[in-house]
Amino acid sequence: MKFEAVTIKDIAKALGLSTSTVSRALRDSYEISPETKKLVLEYAEKINYHPNPIALSLKERRSRSIGVIVCEIANSYFSQVINGIESIANTNGYNVIISQSHESSVKELVNLQYLTSRSVDGLIISVSTETTDFNFFRELHDRGMPIVFFDRIVDEIQTHKVIADNFKGAYDATTHLINSGYKRIATLCNTVFLSIGKERLAGYKAALKDHGMEPDDALIRYCQHGGMVAAEMDQAMNELFSLTNPPDAIFAAADKLTTGSLRALCARGMSVPEDIGLIGFSNSELTELLNPSLSVVRQPAFEMGEEATSLLLELIESKRPVTDFQTRVLSTEMLLRSSTRLQKRSPKTSLS
Amino acid sequence: MKFEAVTIKDIAKALGLSTSTVSRALRDSYEISPETKKLVLEYAEKINYHPNPIALSLKERRSRSIGVIVCEIANSYFSQVINGIESIANTNGYNVIISQSHESSVKELVNLQYLTSRSVDGLIISVSTETTDFNFFRELHDRGMPIVFFDRIVDEIQTHKVIADNFKGAYDATTHLINSGYKRIATLCNTVFLSIGKERLAGYKAALKDHGMEPDDALIRYCQHGGMVAAEMDQAMNELFSLTNPPDAIFAAADKLTTGSLRALCARGMSVPEDIGLIGFSNSELTELLNPSLSVVRQPAFEMGEEATSLLLELIESKRPVTDFQTRVLSTEMLLRSSTRLQKRSPKTSLS
DNA sequence: CACGTTGCCGGGAACGATTGCGTAAAAATA
DNA sequence: TATTTTTACGCAATCGTTCCCGGCAACGTG
Structure with a gap:
């Protein structure tokens, strides 16, 4: 054939x-x-x-295509980012090759090698949660491959980066829970080895402190796989609710953690927001329709994709090596709905 | 650089x-x-x-990669299919290049040309809703490009195809509404120029007839863009509820139509399932958590991706032109939840 | 008329890899 | 020892395209 x-x-x-x-x-x-x-x-x-673009790629050593590595396209946030990437890339005559790491650093490496050997002109990357060894990224970068990190960025590599204001997003969400009257606020977050994990946790802690509450390590649960692994979520929830002084609200620091929390709370027969408040990062289109409708922190995903691509094209089309790198920080948006609407009830004595 | x-x-x-x-x-x-x-x-x-795979592609006129065209990766169904495709492709040493048509036949054509000029060894396609001219597909196919259609298939082109049992899925869903006591059942469906539109509509009609109800054209609303365009949904809903004899249940024939219906019904202040029952095709992970939890028809998306890829690899690796094509039909699964649980109320006289 | 200039086009190398064919040296055979 | 076979490697073409170089006309100029 x-x-x-x-x-x-x-x-x-x-x-x-x-x-x-x-x-x-x-x-x-x-x-x-x-x-x-x-x-x-x-x-x-x-x-x-x-x-024939293949012949052209061979000759010119460029392919007019850019590679994207995300952990999961099924995640609304990432599919929105990809749409932003495509919009800019296509109008500039570039094609986009998408690949998924599924949070595996091995698969991430394989994809990375595939993309580079396919002569992509540049890469847009959100690193997998498993990745702790950034040498391959560094090597690629040192050898002149244009790279832009977004969302989950790598601090130690000097290049353009695009992130949401994770600290403020977390700070605002936590503050909202406090202002709504919740007293013991737990958080479910990614590993702090991930930039988003670190930043959002910091925002959460800062909000507590600024409102005279001391962060309690017992209320901070980490989910290495960000809610992809059910067992991890279950364990975190079990730990939280077997505390002598369990939480009355949860701030979930990532998309799947947010919906995962709701699922777990429903499974326990707890009612949101009466028994427990819930707010979290999410870019799903359906959060408004959930039971109850979820208060969320939404990232400007499409715009982040656009920004990352503009920066990448700058790198690609620059004549001389770029040394002046920037990190663009985009504002998050808080959508307040029922899941944080604490009903007035008889005041509870809180020990926190 | x-x-x-x-x-x-x-x-x-x-x-x-x-x-x-x-x-x-x-x-x-x-x-x-x-x-x-x-x-x-x-x-x-x-x-x-x-x-260097580029050099190899040029020499061998093959790339060990397959192209996938879907309308939207943000759709859970398609992202699940893609995961199925990747699982089989990767274990067989093939890479997957994903592209989105966003339901535009122009973009579909551009993607098609890009993929073929990139020497993909084969294509897995779910056609866009806008596409009425299949000549380019036919030409490609005639010139020897291995193609497998899935989900939205093209009847007039003889090749391998993979679909869910759309007729039965729609038939069962409609029957379930009837058995639940709903009397005037409307449907929101894709254009009948799309195979899935045609098949699901047929299933809906057959179920009505088999239960002594005559399909009423006033209760059948078409959404050309499958729920992607809000105005289209709104218009369909307005038309349905301005009928003198409005529906008391809706069968939505596609993912975004299902969640879109719920959104529209909520906006109208109607309560599901009391005022109106709702069931529809959906592969979203969140339907269970919606308000109310949605009864859905679920397609075996991952398996469909696997099947399509196996069939495609067969075509690619076949020494001689294949003439014996098959259409694999996979069963859907019905998940019954609250949105179709009609509360017992005073019997209404129905004119249908 | 001799010479430089310009317009227009072809030859061939290159990009990175594979592969059929040719061949020198070593080994096996007569 | 002479011949054949085997071993182990190099040359060059090829995939589709670009681009440097070289060349041949026709033209203009002194």
Whole structure:
């Protein structure tokens, strides 16, 4: 089963010209006569000629395509980011190759090698939660591969980065819980080895402190796989609710942790927001329709994709090595709905 | 900014060999002495050599990658299918290139051209809702490009296809509404120019007829963009509820139509399932947590991706042109939850 | 008329890898 | 020892395209 395409040679042969002449005619070179150009262009059009990008990639050592690595496209946040990436990339004549790490650093590495060997002109990456060894990224970067990190960034590598204001998002969400009257606020967060984990946890802690509450390590639960592994969520919940002084609200620091929390709370027969308040990071379109409708911190995912791509194209198209790198921080948005609407009840004595 | 990779020439030069020898040593050819092989392999390992897939693609006219075209990766169904595709493709040494049509036939065509010019070895496609001209697919197919259609298939092109049992899924869902006591059952469906639209509508109608109800065209609303365009949904809903005899249940024939219906019903202040029952096709993970929890027809998305990929690899790796094509039909699964649980109320007189 | 300039085009190398063919040296055979 | 076979490697073409270089006309100029 072979699929044959028309080449520049076919045109040359048919028209009795050399391949060089045809190539130049197609590229509108000044050293080709108008008549010949017309001849070639018309014939090329007629037989539906398209230059072979593979041959071009080989010759030019560039592919006009950019590689994207995310952990999971099924995650609304990432699929929105990808749409942002595509919008900018396509208008600039670049194609986007998407690959998923599924939070595995091995798969991440494999994808990385595939993309680079495919001569992508640059990479947009949100690292997997498992990744602790950044040497391959560094090596790639040192050898001149343009890279932009977003969302889960790598501090130790100097390049452009795009993130949401994770600290403020977490700070505001936690503050909202406090202002709503919740007294013992727990958090479910990613590992602090992930930039988003660290920043959001810091925001949570700062909000507590600024309102005279001391962060309690017993109320901070880490989910290495960010809610992808059910057992991890269950364990975290069990630990929280077997405390002598269990939480009355949860701030979930990632998309799947947020919906996962709701699922776990429902399974326990607890009612939100009466028994427990819930707010979390989420970009799902459905949070408003959930039971109860969820208060969420929403990231400007599409815009983040756009920003990351603009920065990457800058790197790619720069003539000289870029040394002045920037980190763009975009504001999050808080959507307040029922899950944090504490009903007025008889005041409880709180020990916190 | 150029990213230089090590080539076979670098190895040849460093070891004082010819490129042919190095190439053969790397491919473990019998005509290379064990010592030379060892030398080459060790050096290649040391300098981290990887063959350039672009050069290989050019030479072999194959890329060991398959192209996938779906309308939207943000749709849970499609992201699950893609995971299925990747699982089979990767274990067979193929890479997957994902592209989105966003339901635009223009973008679909552009993606198609990009993928073929990138020498993908085969294509897995769910056509966009806008597409009415299948000539490009046919041409590609006729010229020997292996193609497998799934979900939204093209009847007029003879190749392998993978679909869910759309008829039965719709039939069962509608029957369930009838058995739950609903009397005037409306449907929101895709255009019938789409295979899934046609099949699901047929299932809906058959279920009504088999239970002594006559399908009423006033209760059948089409959404060309499958719920992606809010205005379209709104109009359909307005039309339904301005009927003198409005529906008391809705069967939504696609993912976004299902959640979109719930959103629209909530906006109207109608309560599900009391005022109106709701069931629909959906592969979202969150339907259980919605308010109310949604009864859904679930497609075996991951398995469909696996099946489609197996069939495609068969086509790709077949020595002779394949003429015996099959259409695999996988069963759907019905998950019954609150949105179809009609409360016992005073019997209404129904005119249907 | 001789010479430089310009316009227009072809030859061939290159990108990185594979592979059919040719061949020198070493080994096996007569 | 002479011949054949085997071993082990290099040369060069190929995939589709670009681009440097070289060349041949026709033209203009002194």
